[in-house]
Amino acid sequence: xxxxxxxxxxxxxxxxxxxxxxxxxxxxxxxxxxxxxxxxxxxxxxxxxxxxxxxxxxxxxxxxxxxxxxxxxxxxxxxxxxxxxxxxxxxxxxxxxxxxxxxxxxxxxxxxxxxxxxxxxxxxxxxxxxxxxxxxxxxxxxxxxxxxxxxxxxxxxxxxxxxxxxxxxxxxxxxxxxxxxxxxxxxxx
Amino acid sequence: xxxxxxxxxxxxxxxxxxxxxxxxxxxxxxxxxxxxxxxxxxxxxxxxxxxxxxxxxxxxxxxxxxxxxxxxxxxxxxxxxxxxxxxxxxxxxxxxxxxxxxxxxxxxxxxxxxxxxxxxxxxxxxxxxxxxxxxxxxxxxxxxxxxxxxxxxxxxxxxxxxxxxxxxxxxxxxxxxxxxxxxxxxxxx
Numbered sequence: 001x002x003x004x005x006x007x008x009x010x011x012x013x014x015x016x017x018x019x020x021x022x023x024x025x026x027x028x029x030x031x032x033x034x035x036x037x038x039x040x041x042x043x044x045x046x047x048x049x050x051x052x053x054x055x056x057x058x059x060x061x062x063x064x065x066x067x068x069x070x071x072x073x074x075x076x077x078x079x080x081x082x083x084x085x086x087x088x089x090x091x092x093x094x095x096x097x098x099x100x101x102x103x104x105x106x107x108x109x110x111x112x113x114x115x116x117x118x119x120x121x122x123x124x125x126x127x128x129x130x131x132x133x134x135x136x137x138x139x140x141x142x143x144x145x146x147x148x149x150x151x152x153x154x155x156x157x158x159x160x161x162x163x164x165x166x167x168x169x170x171x172x173x174x175x176x177x178x179x180x181x182x183x184x185x186x187x188x189x
Numbered sequence: 190x191x192x193x194x195x196x197x198x199x200x201x202x203x204x205x206x207x208x209x210x211x212x213x214x215x216x217x218x219x220x221x222x223x224x225x226x227x228x229x230x231x232x233x234x235x236x237x238x239x240x241x242x243x244x245x246x247x248x249x250x251x252x253x254x255x256x257x258x259x260x261x262x263x264x265x266x267x268x269x270x271x272x273x274x275x276x277x278x279x280x281x282x283x284x285x286x287x288x289x290x291x292x293x294x295x296x297x298x299x300x301x302x303x304x305x306x307x308x309x310x311x312x313x314x315x316x317x318x319x320x321x322x323x324x325x326x327x328x329x330x331x332x333x334x335x336x337x338x339x340x341x342x343x344x345x346x347x348x349x350x351x352x353x354x355x356x357x358x359x360x361x362x363x364x365x366x367x368x369x370x371x372x373x374x375x376x377x378x
Contacts, residue, residue, distance in 0.1 A: 004356050020267075032221060035363070036363045036365060036366055039361055039362055039363055039366065040362060040363075040366045042355075042359045042361070043353070043354075043355040043357075043359050043360065043361070043362055043366075044355035044356065045355055045356040045357050045359075078209075080359070080361050081361070083359065084359070084361065164232070164373070164377070165232075165377075165378055166231075166232040166233035166234055166372070166376055166377065166378070167193050167233065167234040167376060167378070168232075168234050170231045170232050170234075170269070170272065170273070171232065172228055172231070172232070172269050172270070172273065173228055173229060173232055173369070174224070174225045174228055174229075174365075176225060176363075176365055176366065176369075177225060177228065177229045177232075177365065177366070177368075177369035178369075179366075180362070180365075180366035180367075180369045180370050181369050181370060181373045181377070183355070184353070184370045184373065184374070185373070187355060187356060188353070188354075188355065188370070189354055189355075189356070
C-alpha cells in the first residue's frame with residue numbers, strides 16, 4: 001500500500017509556530033531546511049514544497065537562495081540540486097498553500113499536520129493512505145519549525161499523523177529528519 | 190521484525206570519502222551533521238554515534254561543540270539536546286570505531302555500509318535483521334559524508350544496504366536524511 005498514485009505536497013510553516021515556552025512566534029527561514037527537505041521531497045516525488053512565512057523579506061531570501069541553484073553559479077556547479085530546489089514555492093501562509101493547490105487541482109487537498117506530541121484528530125498512516133486513495137485527493141503534509149505547529153494550524157487540518165517514536169521516549173527529531181522519515185513511510189518503496 | 194533487540198551503533202566517516210569527481214578526500218565536520226544525526230540516533234536508541242576524522246583539530250572541534258551542550262550554556266538552555274549529543278564519540282577512523290566496539294562487546298560488530306549507488310555485497314534489510322538476530326552481534330551502520338564512502342571502506346564492510354529510492358531516479362538525499370530513514374526502517378515501531 002502506498003500513496004504513490006496520489007499527488008503529495010508538503011508545507012513547512014514558519015508562522016504561527018510555538019517556541020519552547022509554547023508561545024506563538026514566527027521563526028526564521030534556514031538555508032538548511034530548504035536544501036535538505038527539498039532533496040527529500042524530490043527523492044519521493046513530492047509535487048510542491050511550500051515554504052510559508054508572512055515576512056516578505058524572508059520570502060525574498062528564499063528566492064535568492066533557490067535562484068543561486070536555478071540560474072546562478074550553483075546551477076553549473078551542482079545541477080541536481082536545482083532539480084530539488086525548484087520544488088520550493090514561497091507562500092505567506094498555510095492557507096495560501098491550500099488556495100494554490102485548490103486552484104490547480106480544482107479540489108481541496110486533504111490537509112494533514114504532523115506533531116511530536118500525541119494530538120486529538122490523530123489519523124494513522126493506514127487510514128491516511130485509505131482516505132487519499134479512496135478520494136483521489138491531493139495530500140498536503142504540514143510540518144512546523146521551532147517547537148512545532150501552533151494550535152490554530154492543528155485545528156485547521158483534517159487530521160494529524162502520530163508522533164514518530166523510536167524505541168524510547170525521546171522525541172526531539174529535527175524537522176528535516178521528521179520530513180524524511182514521514183515521506184519514506186508514506187512514499188518509500 | 191525489528192533490530193530492537195540488538196545493539197546498533199552508527200559511524201559517520203569524513204575520510205576516506207569521495208568528492209563529485211570520485212577522488213578521495215577528507216571532508217570537514219559540520220555542526221549540523223552532529224546535531225541532526227545525534228537527535229535521530231537518540232530517538233532510535235542507537236548506542237554510539239562515532240564521528241570519524243583523522244584530523245586532530247576536527248576531533249577537537251567535535252569536543253567543543255558537544256561540550257557546549259553537555260556542560261556549557263546549551264546544557265541549561267536545552268537539556269534534551271545534550272542527551273542526544275552525548276552519543277557522539279570522535280574517532281580517527283572506521284577501524285578505530287570497530288576496535289572500540291570489539292573491546293566493549295568482546296566480539297566484532299557486523300559492519301554495514303550505506304551507499305547511494307547499487308553495490309556488490311548488497312545486503313537486504315531483511316537479511317541484515319536476520320543475521321543480526323541470529324548471531325546477536327552489534328550492528329555498526331556506516332555513513333559517508335561528501336559524495337559517499339571510498340571504495341576501501343566499502344571493501345572493509347560485511348555488507349552494503351541498498352540505496353534509498355523514492356519513486357523516481359533522484360537519489361541525492363542529504364546524509365542527515367539517509368541516516369534518519371535507515372534508522373526508522375531498521376528500528377522504527
